[in-house]
Amino acid sequence: xxxxxxxxxxxxxxxxxxxLILFVFTVVTVAVxxxxxxxxxxxxxDSKDAVIGLIIASFKASLVGAIFxxxxxxxxxxxxxxxxxxxMGIVLVVLTGWSFEDPIEYGDSVEGDGFYNPAETVNxx
Amino acid sequence: xxxxxxxxxxxxxxxxxSKVGIxxxxxxxxxxxxxxxxxxxxxxxxxxxxxxxxxxxxVPGLINTFVLIGSSVTVVFAWAALxxxxxxxxxxxxxxxxxxxxxxxxxxxxxxxxxWEHQAVRMDDFAIIEGHAHYxxxxxxxxxxxxxxxxxxxxxxxxxxxxxxxxxxxxxxxDFSVVRAHEPWIAEMLEQAGKRKSKLVTSGDVFFYGHIxxxxxxxxxxxxxxxxxxxxxxxxxxxxxxxxxLARKFGKNSxxxxxxxxxxxxxxxxxxxxxxxxxxxxxxxxxxxxxxNWRRVKEIxxxxxxxxxxxxxxxDAATQLDEQFDDQGNCVSGSKVVSLVSTLSFRMDPPxxxxxxxxxxxxxxxxxxGKAELRDDTTLSAGDDQDQGAGLLASPVALxxxxxxxxxxxxxxxxxxxxxxxxxxxxxxxxxxxxxxxxYEQIWKVHKKRIGELEQELADKYGKDAEGKPKxxxxxxxxxxxxxxxxxxxxxxxxxxxxxxxxxxxxxxPKFWDGFAGxxxxxxxxxxxxAFPELEVPHHKVSMQSMxxxxxxxxxAIYFTLTGLHGLHVIGGAIVLGYFLFFSKGxxxxxxxxxxxxxxxxxLFWHFVDLVWIFLFPILYLx
Numbered sequence: 001x002x003x004x005x006x007x008x009x010x011x012x013x014x015x016x017x018x019x020l021i022l023f024v025f026t027v028v029t030v031a032v033x034x035x036x037x038x039x040x041x042x043x044x045x046d047s048k049d050a051v052i053g054l055i056i057a058s059f060k061a062s063l064v065g066a067i068f069x070x071x072x073x074x075x076x077x078x079x080x081x082x083x084x085x086x087x088m089g090i091v092l093v094v095l096t097g098w099s100f101e102d103p104i105e106y107g108d109s110v111e112g113d114g115f116y117n118p119a120e121t122v123n124x125x
Numbered sequence: 126x127x128x129x130x131x132x133x134x135x136x137x138x139x140x141x142x143s144k145v146g147i148x149x150x151x152x153x154x155x156x157x158x159x160x161x162x163x164x165x166x167x168x169x170x171x172x173x174x175x176x177x178x179x180x181x182x183x184v185p186g187l188i189n190t191f192v193l194i195g196s197s198v199t200v201v202f203a204w205a206a207l208x209x210x211x212x213x214x215x216x217x218x219x220x221x222x223x224x225x226x227x228x229x230x231x232x233x234x235x236x237x238x239x240x241w242e243h244q245a246v247r248m249d250d251f252a253i254i255e256g257h258a259h260y261x262x263x264x265x266x267x268x269x270x271x272x273x274x275x276x277x278x279x280x281x282x283x284x285x286x287x288x289x290x291x292x293x294x295x296x297x298x299x300d301f302s303v304v305r306a307h308e309p310w311i312a313e314m315l316e317q318a319g320k321r322k323s324k325l326v327t328s329g330d331v332f333f334y335g336h337i338x339x340x341x342x343x344x345x346x347x348x349x350x351x352x353x354x355x356x357x358x359x360x361x362x363x364x365x366x367x368x369x370x371l372a373r374k375f376g377k378n379s380x381x382x383x384x385x386x387x388x389x390x391x392x393x394x395x396x397x398x399x400x401x402x403x404x405x406x407x408x409x410x411x412x413x414x415x416x417x418n419w420r421r422v423k424e425i426x427x428x429x430x431x432x433x434x435x436x437x438x439x440x441d442a443a444t445q446l447d448e449q450f451d452d453q454g455n456c457v458s459g460s461k462v463v464s465l466v467s468t469l470s471f472r473m474d475p476p477x478x479x480x481x482x483x484x485x486x487x488x489x490x491x492x493x494x495g496k497a498e499l500r501d502d503t504t505l506s507a508g509d510d511q512d513q514g515a516g517l518l519a520s521p522v523a524l525x526x527x528x529x530x531x532x533x534x535x536x537x538x539x540x541x542x543x544x545x546x547x548x549x550x551x552x553x554x555x556x557x558x559x560x561x562x563x564x565y566e567q568i569w570k571v572h573k574k575r576i577g578e579l580e581q582e583l584a585d586k587y588g589k590d591a592e593g594k595p596k597x598x599x600x601x602x603x604x605x606x607x608x609x610x611x612x613x614x615x616x617x618x619x620x621x622x623x624x625x626x627x628x629x630x631x632x633x634x635p636k637f638w639d640g641f642a643g644x645x646x647x648x649x650x651x652x653x654x655x656a657f658p659e660l661e662v663p664h665h666k667v668s669m670q671s672m673x674x675x676x677x678x679x680x681x682a683i684y685f686t687l688t689g690l691h692g693l694h695v696i697g698g699a700i701v702l703g704y705f706l707f708f709s710k711g712x713x714x715x716x717x718x719x720x721x722x723x724x725x726x727x728x729l730f731w732h733f734v735d736l737v738w739i740f741l742f743p744i745l746y747l748x
Contacts, residue, residue, distance in 0.1 A: 019198035033747035044600030053743040085152025089159025
């Protein structure tokens, strides 16, 4: 936490710098998605573009967190609270994913992959 | 009361209390948005239709990202200014922050508005057409005409213009469910009928039995005095003198509606009351009959167990008994269950077209059925007048097209093991049934040529792999989707097509991939180019139509959920920060450090809102 006036004065330059970096990386992320010669992977959008886009976004988000939200020097309690929140967030994602792995079979599925597919259903009449 | 630790830190945590509070809140927000982001991921992974990649205009999203990042910087500056006790500086930076929030919401509003202005149609062959719905108007002679704009439709003098995504039905009769009929829809139908100088009147006499409290004789007839005389007079008119006594037993809330009574919701409400009263009577009567039956069964079969008595004492046996009346017309024995009338039938005189929203419809309307069922159990039917033009009118979705999209059709074709291009070229858009098919064939020819060029270009540039296949190929979007931006290139060149590499291609090519930075729609010349040939998708080919709203597909559902919730956060944050700016001078004078802490907390929330957008922008706009 920037406590003294000098520190706050000094930090302001840092904030501007971070702001500029964020601007630049916003342009980068758009460029990666739109400029043909910056197109990674296949032509057009694909998983590589998604990964790159998310890496840039995560980098930007961590800058915001670390500098603007002062997470680079916070008290322990804040980290505990935040980490718990993140863990619970991940749990929510995993739980959603889990529901897609539901092994219950629907109808009279011939293939038996666990997912309902009308085309596979045997007509018993 | 003094709130502890708002200015100074607690010794054990090393933090002032509100900071712990905001972080607890932000942690819960992480979970909230985390859950929604995972919703996005799973909707996308398991989508059974081509996900609309990069479907949103990038530039407004990009500007909004700049705006939010900028406001994140200014909000820390506002906080720093307070720390240094510079009120004026604080005001400036906080003012900029709030202005940024306003700008964000304005841009978001523009973006949302466009979603409601664009019409999308999914045809029964999975072709998707995007554009702007034309306006229709019902002319004075009852004919329906279509116009490009609302203004033109209004000028044509055909009453209230309507978007051509609706259904037109000319009913001979309309049956309303007395229980479920929806008042606003009735009002709408009445208004339309009134404008077209048509009347809705009951097609026959209807009698509703009410609640008959005691069926044993006329002495306890609930109708008394003037009401009774009135009711009797009506019933005499209806049933004749001979039935007079019978009529008097119809009970409280009973209702007689003669033929030719004009429709209004009050009438339906009265009928509903009578219906419900009659139903209550029947329920009570059935219970009484059943009780009586049980009593008798127990008398007749006293030695039997109750499960053996039960089948004998069934309710139907009692209700099926014929009513017996004495010469006074009093019911002396038999069924006391009255017959219920649950629908009120109205005649439209003369039959005029009614404009029905597709969202009112219960199940698909087919011309040959001669009827349309609404979700409130109202049935519009052509009846015997089908020969005279009653029934479903041609209700095409007529549009100025922005784009045609065959990605889903191609996907379906591949699933069925067919060649996508063949399936597309045999589809309705290119068939003789489409009166603009020539134009579309032309567009498709040009488009195919362009895709061929693109294929070649990619193969030349990136080479081929070991198996001889090109390393890079055009995407599904390139191949199966043609937008007005693509057309701009062709049309401006004043020749068949303009290909990448041709002179002038680059200046015409929109700066951004999906073309938002392309020609402005207000530019007259561009406006003409913007328009695809029109399309009139016949009613029976429309399998779904919608604006670009959550109804259209799961992409727009999650888009509106995520951005809507984020927008609410922006508004909430701006309100809190605005409070600090406009109503905190007093606190600043009394205890500036406290205000600085408050601004820090508000700022933390604001940064979080920025952080969420940093993820929303790429996943919704760029992926």
